[in-house]
Amino acid sequence: MFIAFLTPLADTVIQQDFEWYIKPDDINFNMTNIIANFSMEKGNGLIIAAHWDTRPRAEHDPNPRNRGMPIIGANDGASGIAVLMHLAEHLAEKKPDRAVSLVFFDGEDYGFTGNLEYYCMGSEYFAKNLPIPKPVEAIVIDMIGDAELTIPVERSSYRSHPKLVESLWKIADRHGYSEFEYRIGEEIYDDHIPLIKFADIPSIDIIDFHYPNRFTNYWHTLQDTPDKCSPRSLEVVGQVLLDYIYQEYNH
Ligand SMILES: [Zn+2]
Numbered sequence: 001m002f003i004a005f006l007t008p009l010a011d012t013v014i015q016q017d018f019e020w021y022i023k024p025d026d027i028n029f030n031m032t033n034i035i036a037n038f039s040m041e042k043g044n045g046l047i048i049a050a051h052w053d054t055r056p057r058a059e060h061d062p063n064p065r066n067r068g069m070p071i072i073g074a075n076d077g078a079s080g081i082a083v084l085m086h087l088a089e090h091l092a093e094k095k096p097d098r099a100v101s102l103v104f105f106d107g108e109d110y111g112f113t114g115n116l117e118y119y120c121m122g123s124e125y126f127a128k129n130l131p132i133p134k135p136v137e138a139i140v141i142d143m144i145g146d147a148e149l150t151i152p153v154e155r156s157s158y159r160s161h162p163k164l165v166e167s168l169w170k171i172a173d174r175h176g177y178s179e180f181e182y183r184i185g186e187e188i189y190d191d192h193i194p195l196i197k198f199a200d201i202p203s204i205d206i207i208d209f210h211y212p213n214r215f216t217n218y219w220h221t222l223q224d225t226p227d228k229c230s231p232r233s234l235e236v237v238g239q240v241l242l243d244y245i246y247q248e249y250n251h
Pocket residue numbers: 055076109220
């Protein structure tokens with residue numbers, strides 16, 4: 001479905017199939033990353049990525065009977081993908097002045113509690129088997145659909161690429177997007193970490209980990225549904241990314 005959507009928009013679309021042995025389940029799991037490339041000949045590559053898989057287990061659901069069920073993932077998965085899909089439409093209409101790859105990672109949210117091994121499998125495979133020339137930087141977006149959107153600076157992002165953090169939060173500030181908060185928040189293991197660790201790509205994560213806030217939790221529950229999300233949140237993040245891609249801001 002993504003490939004059919006992206007093919008008429010992008011210059012090239014790569015389907016990266018891979019297999020991963022999941023020891024606790026004793027299965028060989030087949031996964032697919034999808035990469036949509038624009039203006040690759042310009043170099044100075046930028047990756048914008050999100051995960052398209054959704055969690056197979058709602059382990060934080062208040063009802064124990066739901067905890068073995070898969071989540072809808074309106075925010076945890078689909079929100080980032082929605083923004084990527086719309087960015088693809090803009091990139092098709094107006095060619096960027098630098099190489100931009102939109103990357104749809106699989107296997108981000110399979111992992112088991114207390115063990116990072118089976119999280120972020122798609123980004124790890126991608127980082128170890130780069131199907132595109134090595135980009136100069138990467139932006140991961142995750143859980144950005146929350147109707148109560150608050151995005152502090154994820155800690156390891158600032159360590160990896162402070163200049164990129166500053167640029168993006170400055171763009172948000174210029175728009176008056178108070179959702180972006182320029183303070184160091186928690187450290188979160190997300191798809192930017194394998195990009196840093198295995199491919200040495202300076203990478204950041206735009207994420208609102210408290211969904212909807214510190215007092216209520218829809219994260220990894222069956223309540224992660226579209227009614228908890230807001231089109232405004234997608235717009236805020238999408239607009240910041242568009243301004244950055246087209247450098248529509250002052251340095
Ligand atoms: Zn998740």
